[in-house]
Amino acid sequence: MTERHNWQLGDVARLKKPHVCGGLDWRVTRVGMDMDICCLTCGREVRIPRWDFERRVTAQNPGNTLK
Numbered sequence: 001m002t003e004r005h006n007w008q009l010g011d012v013a014r015l016k017k018p019h020v021c022g023g024l025d026w027r028v029t030r031v032g033m034d035m036d037i038c039c040l041t042c043g044r045e046v047r048i049p050r051w052d053f054e055r056r057v058t059a060q061n062p063g064n065t066l067k
């Protein structure tokens, strides 16, 4: 299995598929079995199951230094 990211509030997640507004980056506003993420481009907030979120994400905090 792949290693799981440790997500924290305020992290930025880059997803595979762009939002309807064209944005790829989302801010994490809730961490748990479900994740709330807020689109950085249009401000829309959505809740998705964590397994679905982790399947869609391609990068954590893009633009920042990854450890």
Ligand SMILES: [Zn+2]
Pocket (backbone or CB within 6 Å): 019, 020, 021, 022, 023, 039, 040, 041, 042, 043, 044
């Ligand atoms: Zn958006």
